Amino acid sequence: MTVEATKYVDLGRSAGSAATALRRALIHVAIFVTIITVWEYASHVGHLNPLILPAPSNVAQAMYELYFVTGTIYRHFFVTMYEAVAGFFIGGVIGLSLAVGAALNQTFRRYIAPYAVVFNVTPAIAVTPIIIAWFGFGWSSKIALAALIVFFPVFVNTLSGFLRVNPDAEEMFRSLGASKMRTFFKLMVPDAAPIIMAGFKVGMTGALIGAIVAEFAAASEGIGFLMQRFSFHLDISSSIAVLLSMSIMGLILFTLMEALDATLIFWKRDSRLPAISQKRARRFRKQMTALAAQ
Amino acid sequence: MAAVLKSEARAAVDAAARPNVLEGERVTKRFSETVVALEDATFSVPEGSFVSLVGPSGCGKSTLLRMVAGLIPMTSGTLAVRGEEVKAPRTDVGMMFQKATLLDWRTAVENVLLPTELAGRTTDADRKRAIELLHLVGLEDFEFAFPRQLSGGMQQRVSLARLLQTGADILLLDEPFGALDEFTRERMNIELLRIVDGIGATVLFVTHNIAEAIFLADQVMVMTPRPGRLAKVVDVPFARPREIDLITTAEFNEIVAEVRGILGGH
Numbered sequence: 001m002t003v004e005a006t007k008y009v010d011l012g013r014s015a016g017s018a019a020t021a022l023r024r025a026l027i028h029v030a031i032f033v034t035i036i037t038v039w040e041y042a043s044h045v046g047h048l049n050p051l052i053l054p055a056p057s058n059v060a061q062a063m064y065e066l067y068f069v070t071g072t073i074y075r076h077f078f079v080t081m082y083e084a085v086a087g088f089f090i091g092g093v094i095g096l097s098l099a100v101g102a103a104l105n106q107t108f109r110r111y112i113a114p115y116a117v118v119f120n121v122t123p124a125i126a127v128t129p130i131i132i133a134w135f136g137f138g139w140s141s142k143i144a145l146a147a148l149i150v151f152f153p154v155f156v157n158t159l160s161g162f163l164r165v166n167p168d169a170e171e172m173f174r175s176l177g178a179s180k181m182r183t184f185f186k187l188m189v190p191d192a193a194p195i196i197m198a199g200f201k202v203g204m205t206g207a208l209i210g211a212i213v214a215e216f217a218a219a220s221e222g223i224g225f226l227m228q229r230f231s232f233h234l235d236i237s238s239s240i241a242v243l244l245s246m247s248i249m250g251l252i253l254f255t256l257m258e259a260l261d262a263t264l265i266f267w268k269r270d271s272r273l274p275a276i277s278q279k280r281a282r283r284f285r286k287q288m289t290a291l292a293a294q
Numbered sequence: 295m296a297a298v299l300k301s302e303a304r305a306a307v308d309a310a311a312r313p314n315v316l317e318g319e320r321v322t323k324r325f326s327e328t329v330v331a332l333e334d335a336t337f338s339v340p341e342g343s344f345v346s347l348v349g350p351s352g353c354g355k356s357t358l359l360r361m362v363a364g365l366i367p368m369t370s371g372t373l374a375v376r377g378e379e380v381k382a383p384r385t386d387v388g389m390m391f392q393k394a395t396l397l398d399w400r401t402a403v404e405n406v407l408l409p410t411e412l413a414g415r416t417t418d419a420d421r422k423r424a425i426e427l428l429h430l431v432g433l434e435d436f437e438f439a440f441p442r443q444l445s446g447g448m449q450q451r452v453s454l455a456r457l458l459q460t461g462a463d464i465l466l467l468d469e470p471f472g473a474l475d476e477f478t479r480e481r482m483n484i485e486l487l488r489i490v491d492g493i494g495a496t497v498l499f500v501t502h503n504i505a506e507a508i509f510l511a512d513q514v515m516v517m518t519p520r521p522g523r524l525a526k527v528v529d530v531p532f533a534r535p536r537e538i539d540l541i542t543t544a545e546f547n548e549i550v551a552e553v554r555g556i557l558g559g560h
Binding site: 277 | 365411412422
């Protein structure tokens with residue numbers, strides 16, 4: 001079983017002066033513009049077959065039509081987003097509950113372990129036809145596959161998070177005569193939270209994959225269905241436009257998870273500590289004066 | 295501050311008149327047939343005294359401390375705190391570890407309040423006391439800092455305040471400043487003496503530093519390894535409060551030599 005590393009690295013971002021930041025931004029733009037220009041130029045001079053790889057301007061045109069002329073994208077976009085998020089919650093809750101049970105009860109852990117291993121080595125996507133047979137062509141089969149994919153990273157990370165709680169802190173809690181219940185909520189949950197959160201983040205990406213793959217298999221709506229319809233018609237421009245929409249959806253979900261992570265696991269981010277420290281100080285003083293006034 | 299301090303200073307109490315708060319007889323801990331962590335340790339600790347446990351790794355000093363704390367069971371022998379057999383952690387016995395083991399998601403004062411929260415409801419008096427204790431250990435202006443914003447020495451100060459918040463008057467300290475640099479450790483030791491003198495606590499202090507053991511203690515329990523044994527209890531007669539200059543005196547170094555001699559024979 002693997003655990004997602006819980007190091008907090010800001011991808012591609014690093015400290016520096018405003019001038020450095022501006023210079024880097026300009027380089028990013030320059031690289032992007034160069035790639036697009038070369039691609040566009042290659043299309044126009046006939047190096048690229050427009051049926052295989054359309055020009056960026058064609059993709060932009062398709063994108064414009066999807067969003068602002070026909071508006072086809074929106075319904076499909078939100079159907080898929082709904083499926084992914086619903087699957088995320090269902091798979092997340094099941095994975096979290098089973099992992100808590102396995103963490104607290106050794107017997108349960110022992111007997112669930114082999115199933116967890118088999119579950120892990122079986123490619124979840126391969127279950128798609130069976131899921132469609134069980135749940136039909138509607139939303140429920142997409143939600144089910146999304147939930148299935150979310151389940152495992154959440155389960156594994158939650159379980160290993162709880163099993164790897166700082167033993168020194170556990171001893172300290174024991175020396176203070178802490179009850180099992182209080183040890184669970186005041187030590188185990190917050191101590192395991194960063195690893196659990198990492199599991200949920202992996203799960204969110206998985207949920208989107210699950211929903212889209214199930215749409216590929218059998219669907220009448222959703223962004224995966226839309227993509228398939230365009231590619232069957234060899235409308236590659238529109239297909240790429242839909243693909244970009246998938247990226248946008250992934251980015252929205254990922255950003256939401258990052259924000260949640262930064263809020264919940266604030267103590268891993270040094271930059272957030274001073275502000276929260278001040279907030280806690282105000283709360284503490286308020287409690288003191290409220291109690292003193294009684 | 296006055297609420298924190300007990301009026302009775304240790305120096306004023308006659309050693310002979312003090313009852314033993316801790317008594318061990320033939321205390322033995324075996325981890326397996328061949329691994330004997332501690333064998334036949336017999337000792338007593340009078341109320342309000344400061345006792346150092348010194349010895350190399352594997353002499354059973356940490357094991358002994360954990361048994362007194364009620365964290366691990368003995369194999370044989372008897373061990374009593376205030377006349378009662380130790381079976382589980384007690385509220386009048388508190389322990390401090392080499393690592394500060396603070397909870398990263400809690401501010402300093404919230405960490406100090408942890409023992410209170412684990413025992414039941416937190417009152418206004420508890421909050422006031424937590425703040426006072428943080429001031430006592432020298433952390434004015436850092437009451438609401440998170441552990442990651444504090445240095446190693448400051449984290450240990452929070453850990454000490456948390457220990458005092460338990461209200462325990464038998465303090466078990468397992469190399470509490472072992473991870474700190476020499477200068478910080480020296481300063482922390484002097485402050486520790488000032489604080490425990492102030493509250494009249496009984497202290498068991500584990501260390502592998504001979505000079506530190508003697509400087510702090512009324513009695514030094516010298517322990518030797520394989521199997522872990524209590525070789526000898528050495529009395530340290532110096533008056534309190536003690537100043538750091540003490541360690542350069544001839545009398546002090548005589549005791550250092552004596553302890554070194556006991557340890558060197560093994």
